Amino acid sequence: MDQCSIKRKSRVAEFQHLFGSWASLLSRLYDDPKVAQMMKTRIGQYLNSHPLFALTVMLFGAMSAIPVGMFLSFALVTIIMSAVGLVFFEAFLLFVGGTTLLCVLSGIALFSVMVSFIFNALYFTISNILSRYNPHLTKQHDVQEKESESEISKTKEM
DSSP states (O other): OOHHHHHHHHHHHHHHHHHHHHHHHHHHHHHSHHHHHHHTSHHHHHHHHOHHHHHHHHHHHHHHHHHHHHHHHHHHHHHHHHHHHHHHHHHHHHHHHHHHHHHHHHHHHHHHHHHHHHHHHHHHHHHHHHHHHOGGGSHHHHHHHHHHHHHHHHHHHO
């Protein structure tokens, strides 16, 4: 026997061993209850009768798992970031709106105090001026006139 025939025999033995391990792996796979249930369906029977198509579907599923997973993780991260960003943006808008409202209300309060101060100053100033130059407009002058009239009437009665 020459070396080539020995190598061929060893390759054939390796191939038979590989085929045997592949067959035992497939038999364990077919013994799985979920696989057995799937193989009873029409799709499972079709894939069993068309092994090339089954291999194509399996390779497509395995190779598309990474891009689909990356897309789904990108979509999930985008949704989470937009929700978090929306919350932060809403909080920022509420902060700006609250600050603006506080400033406007403070301005209105300051304006109200200043206007009331000005009106009170004008009221006291005008009332003092009027009481000085027109004493008959004050209540005190009216009370004094009534008292003087009552005194005059008392003296006339006597």
